[in-house]
Structure formats: structure tokens, C-alpha cells
Amino acid sequence: DQQVKQNSPSLSVQEGRISILNCDYTNSMFDYFLWYKKYPAEGPTFLISISSIKDKNEDGRFTVFLNKSAKHLSLHIVPSQPGDSAVYFCAASGNDYKLSFGAGTTVTVRA
Amino acid sequence: GAVVSQHPSWVICKSGTSVKIECRSLDFQATTMFWYRQFPKQSLMLMATSNEGSKATYEQGVEKDKFLINHASLTLSTLTVTSAHPEDSSFYICSAMGQYGETQYFGPGTRLLVL
Numbered sequence: 001d002q003q004v005k006q007n008s009p010s011l012s013v014q015e016g017r018i019s020i021l022n023c024d025y026t027n028s029m030f031d032y033f034l035w036y037k038k039y040p041a042e043g044p045t046f047l048i049s050i051s052s053i054k055d056k057n058e059d060g061r062f063t064v065f066l067n068k069s070a071k072h073l074s075l076h077i078v079p080s081q082p083g084d085s086a087v088y089f090c091a092a093s094g095n096d097y098k099l100s101f102g103a104g105t106t107v108t109v110r111a
Numbered sequence: 112g113a114v115v116s117q118h119p120s121w122v123i124c125k126s127g128t129s130v131k132i133e134c135r136s137l138d139f140q141a142t143t144m145f146w147y148r149q150f151p152k153q154s155l156m157l158m159a160t161s162n163e164g165s166k167a168t169y170e171q172g173v174e175k176d177k178f179l180i181n182h183a184s185l186t187l188s189t190l191t192v193t194s195a196h197p198e199d200s201s202f203y204i205c206s207a208m209g210q211y212g213e214t215q216y217f218g219p220g221t222r223l224l225v226l
Contacts, residue, residue, distance in 0.1 A: 032213050034214065034215075036217070041202070041220065041222060042219055042220060043115070043117070043204045043206075043217035043218050043219045043220045044155070044204070044217045045217070046113075046214055046215075046216055046217070049213070049214055051213075089154065089155070093213065096160075097143065097160075097208060097213060097215070098145070098157055098160060099145070099155075099157065099206075099215060100157075101154040101155045101156075102154060103153070103154045104154055
């Protein structure tokens with residue numbers, strides 16, 4: 001049972017534009033949400049996180065928005081750069097700290 | 112900060128042998144480490160949670176006698192795949208979580224190929 005869903009397997013965006021990645025979850029016990037970036041044959045790299053007491057967290061070009069009532073979060077990358085091309089995973093955890101991952105979204109930034 | 116290493120990065124072994132994978136937190140103490148597995152074109156799946164000084168807890172469907180986990184210190188956890196078979200071929204990734212944070216930092220992964 002997939003508790004974290006990323007319904008868009010891929011996203012193509014032009015350099016300089018905004019990338020918006022979406023993630024939905026079903027478990028209401030999740031209270032901490034993270035976004036990771038991953039290249040093939042490498043471990044995920046932590047990008048940004050948000051706890052359930054907030055609805056927005058910003059770090060440089062990355063902003064994560066959380067809508068608890070809709071059980072939805074999104075990652076905005078602006079401006080998108082060619083180096084942002086990778087697979088992005090949404091992950092969520094509850095008080096046991098175990099991460100449930102989405103299936104990932106492959107982002108391609110076009111020059 | 113928050114660097115996690117894994118060794119080896121690549122291993123090829125014969126069916127029936129055992130393989131040990133090490134996960135180290137290099138610049139912080141990790142009270143909890145996690146082991147994940149990723150099959151091609153799939154997401155990361157949690158295998159087990161490893162707490163320093165105590166037994167690991169395994170996710171449903173993961174054989175604890177096949178995947179032995181030892182978390183002997185605050186900076187090292189090991190995963191031993193015992194009597195490996197071709198179906199165990201996968202990408203194994205560990206993560207480490209510090210004492211005061213909820214963020215997990217991941218190692219670079221170990222690709223295991225069992226012939």
C-alpha cells in the first residue's frame with residue numbers, strides 16, 4: 001500500500017523557469033516531510049524538509065509547501081538550472097522516523 | 112556536515128556466499144540507522160531500523176536471519192546478506208539520523224550483484 005504518491009513520473013522544464021513537483025500522502029500520522037534528490041547509482045541527497053506545524057519552508061531556490069487538510073505537499077524550484085536534472089523523491093515519516101518514499105519524479109531541465 | 116559513507120560501493124559475489132556492507136556516519140553520531148533497498152525503476156523500500164546497542168527491527172517481509180544487522184557503535188552499522196542468491200541483487204542504501212534531528216542522511220549506496 002503506497003502511502004506516499006508522486007503521480008507525475010517525469011517533468012520537463014526550461015532553464016530559468018519554475019519546477020513544481022507534487023506529492024500526496026494518505027497516512028494522517030505523518031508529521032515530517034522531506035524532499036530528496038537522487039542520481040542513478042547514488043544515495044539520495046537531502047534537499048529540504050517541513051514539519052506538520054508549518055505550511056511553508058524555504059531554502060534558497062527550494063520551497064516546500066504543505067497542505068495538511070489536502071494531505072498534499074509540493075516542491076518549487078526557481079529558477080531551474082541544468083544541474084537540477086535528477087530524480088526527486090518525496091518522503092514522509094511519523095513519530096517512528098521511518099521514511100515512506102514516493103515513486104519519484106524525474107526532472108529534466110532544458111537549456 | 113552530515114556525511115554518511117558506505118563500503119563497498121560495488122560487490123559481485125557467487126551465490127551462497129555472504130556479503131557485509133558497512134555504513135558509517137563520518138561527522139555526527141547516529142543513534143539510529145536505517146537500511147533500504149532499491150530495485151530498478153522502483154522507489155526505496157525500508158528493510159530495517161538499526162538502533163545503537165539494541166537489536167534491529169525489521170519490516171514485514173524482510174528475513175532477519177538473511178539480512179543481519181549490527182549497530183555496534185554510534186557511527187557504524189553493518190548489513191550482512193547471508194547466503195546471497197541472485198534475487199538479492201539490488202542497490203542497498205543506508206541512512207543515519209542524529210540524536211537531535213529527524214532528517215535522515217543517506218549513504219552513496221552499495222550495488223550488489225549475486226551471480
